[in-house]
Amino acid sequence: MDNIIEVKNVTYRYEEDSKIQEAALDGVSLEVERGSFVAVIGHNGSGKSTLAKHLNALFLPSEGTVIVDGIDTHNEEAVWQIRRTAGMVFQNPDNQMVATVVEEDVAFGLENIGVPSPEIRKRVDEALETVGMTKYAKSSPYHLSGGQKQRISIAGVLAMQPKVIIFDEVTAMLDPVGRTGIIETAKKLNKELGITIINITHYMEESIDADMIYVMNDGKCVAHGKPRELFQRVEFLTELGLTVPIATQLAYSLNKAGVDIPCNLLTIDELAEALCRLK
Amino acid sequence: MFKDVTFGQYYPSDSVVHRMDPRFKLVIAFAFIIVLFMINSFAGYITAGLFVFVCVAAAKVPVKLLFKNIKPLWFILLFMFVINVFFTRSGNVLFSFWILKITDEGLIKAVLMLIRIVMLIFFTGLLTLTTTPISLTVGIESLLSPLKKIKFPAHELAMMMTIALRFIPTLMEETDKIMKAQMARGASFDTGNLYQKAKSMIPLLITLFVSAFRRADELALAMTARCYNGGEGRTRMNPLKVSGVDYAGAVMTVLFIAAMIMFNYVHVI
Numbered sequence: 001m002d003n004i005i006e007v008k009n010v011t012y013r014y015e016e017d018s019k020i021q022e023a024a025l026d027g028v029s030l031e032v033e034r035g036s037f038v039a040v041i042g043h044n045g046s047g048k049s050t051l052a053k054h055l056n057a058l059f060l061p062s063e064g065t066v067i068v069d070g071i072d073t074h075n076e077e078a079v080w081q082i083r084r085t086a087g088m089v090f091q092n093p094d095n096q097m098v099a100t101v102v103e104e105d106v107a108f109g110l111e112n113i114g115v116p117s118p119e120i121r122k123r124v125d126e127a128l129e130t131v132g133m134t135k136y137a138k139s140s141p142y143h144l145s146g147g148q149k150q151r152i153s154i155a156g157v158l159a160m161q162p163k164v165i166i167f168d169e170v171t172a173m174l175d176p177v178g179r180t181g182i183i184e185t186a187k188k189l190n191k192e193l194g195i196t197i198i199n200i201t202h203y204m205e206e207s208i209d210a211d212m213i214y215v216m217n218d219g220k221c222v223a224h225g226k227p228r229e230l231f232q233r234v235e236f237l238t239e240l241g242l243t244v245p246i247a248t249q250l251a252y253s254l255n256k257a258g259v260d261i262p263c264n265l266l267t268i269d270e271l272a273e274a275l276c277r278l279k
Numbered sequence: 280m281f282k283d284v285t286f287g288q289y290y291p292s293d294s295v296v297h298r299m300d301p302r303f304k305l306v307i308a309f310a311f312i313i314v315l316f317m318i319n320s321f322a323g324y325i326t327a328g329l330f331v332f333v334c335v336a337a338a339k340v341p342v343k344l345l346f347k348n349i350k351p352l353w354f355i356l357l358f359m360f361v362i363n364v365f366f367t368r369s370g371n372v373l374f375s376f377w378i379l380k381i382t383d384e385g386l387i388k389a390v391l392m393l394i395r396i397v398m399l400i401f402f403t404g405l406l407t408l409t410t411t412p413i414s415l416t417v418g419i420e421s422l423l424s425p426l427k428k429i430k431f432p433a434h435e436l437a438m439m440m441t442i443a444l445r446f447i448p449t450l451m452e453e454t455d456k457i458m459k460a461q462m463a464r465g466a467s468f469d470t471g472n473l474y475q476k477a478k479s480m481i482p483l484l485i486t487l488f489v490s491a492f493r494r495a496d497e498l499a500l501a502m503t504a505r506c507y508n509g510g511e512g513r514t515r516m517n518p519l520k521v522s523g524v525d526y527a528g529a530v531m532t533v534l535f536i537a538a539m540i541m542f543n544y545v546h547v548i
Binding site (some may be wrong): 109111 | 412413441442444445448449494497498500501502503504505506507508512513514515516517518
């Protein structure tokens with residue numbers, strides 16, 4: 001197995017003194033395979049965002065190690081290399097844009113790492129094309145919708161040609177239409193460009209197509225598995241304050257009520273098909 | 280309420296002045312201001328007026344917009360005019376009343392002062408009308424960059440200005456939201472005397488500051504994640520480029536300055 005990210009037994013405290021505060025991360029271990037689409041789910045305060053910030057050396061573990069593409073994040077000299085390898089898109093689109101013109105903002109990261117001007121131009125155009133925002137290149141991000149702003153943030157990360165992109169609750173502030181668009185974009189980057197995607201979210205629907213799901217609770221990684229296996233554990237997930245996809249929920253309730261229907265259904269279509277097959 | 284705010288006063292157009300390098304525009308404007316206050320001949324005023332006229336014509340900016348800049352300053356202009364008229368004691372007395380005396384020299388001095396200030400406002404107005412705030416910032420950074428040698432934070436200054444410009448509309452919208460939220464809970468911002476009005480702004484400002492600090496924190500994190508590491512080794516997507524227009528402008532300015540110096544020493548008129 002070729003893992004692009006390995007998190008080994010990581011503990012993180014915001015305060016050095018363990019008596020003041022509980023650890024935000026408590027012995028978390030996980031592995032992300034190169035080219036895969038991984039979802040990390042958990043309710044607010046479960047430590048999932050703290051975990052995300054360890055994956056590009058914004059935070060360094062108090063104990064344990066994080067290895068990104070073969071480099072330990074404790075290695076101070078490699079920190080910019082790590083951030084080029086693992087790009088990150090944040091929750092609030094307004095608080096991650098620097099420039100007043102869309103294309104200038106997309107160019108920001110490339111300007112930081114000293115890419116020559118003609119190359120910046122080329123990569124910015126390509127990135128905007130990939131996220132479908134070419135026609136807004138010259139406009140001001142202020143007038144765009146939340147979903148469009150997040151696409152620009154994605155383009156800004158994409159232009160740096162990372163191997164991994166971490167989506168840190170990118171859809172939390174978006175309407176359903178914007179949310180679907182962003183997830184579609186993420187899948188496209190994963191399938192067409194082979195970029196490893198780590199989607200940190202509390203929307204279960206977004207993780208249905210993931211290759212692997214990690215469930216966070218109270219700073220610990222409490223479960224992981226493929227969506228189909230994991231979502232069968234409806235009671236367990238509900239206990240953690242997570243809602244399973246509506247189709248799974250319904251199938252589970254029907255099954256419990258004695259209807260002969262499998263529990264491992266993920267989408268409405270699958271559910272409809274299973275229901276039609278009932279005699 | 281703040282929806283359509285346009286900060287700065289950039290007037291989009293595709294004139295030669297718009298296309299000029301911001302660095303050249305800044306230097307020319309600066310040189311013009313200095314020269315303007317050295318004029319001491321009638322021919323000097325005519326030439327300076329002509330220079331301003333040529334620049335305005337080349338910029339294709341509506342003159343109405345230039346006059347708009349004078350409006351908020353009318354009181355200062357009036358004050359300066361009055362001071363010059365009444366406090367010049369030399370020359371032939373045209374009119375006298377009580378302790379006030381108006382002399383012909385004072386009147387001329389006041390009018391010329393007024394013309395100078397108006398030309399100053401016109402010219403600096405022209406600079407901001409033809410240059411976007413961002414390219415002005417880039418220009419300032421580039422002009423100040425030699426000072427980096429003596430540890431002057433030229434890049435940091437420019438980055439701060441860029442971020443400030445970027446967040447003006449965001450914070451305005453936020454102010455509007457907070458005001459409405461507080462009004463919905465019974466706050467009042469436009470009743471009472473000045474003191475009460477000022478006092479009602481305090482809860483608004485506190486909320487706004489807290490939010491601005493939170494935003495700053497998040498932005499700093501996002502910039503770090505995108506490898507922002509100060510000005511060292513940074514490149515630009517659109518580097519500043521000097522073109523023929525800039526040289527033409529520079530030559531014109533040099534000729535203008537030469538003419539002004541000549542007028543000062545050789546009194547033609």
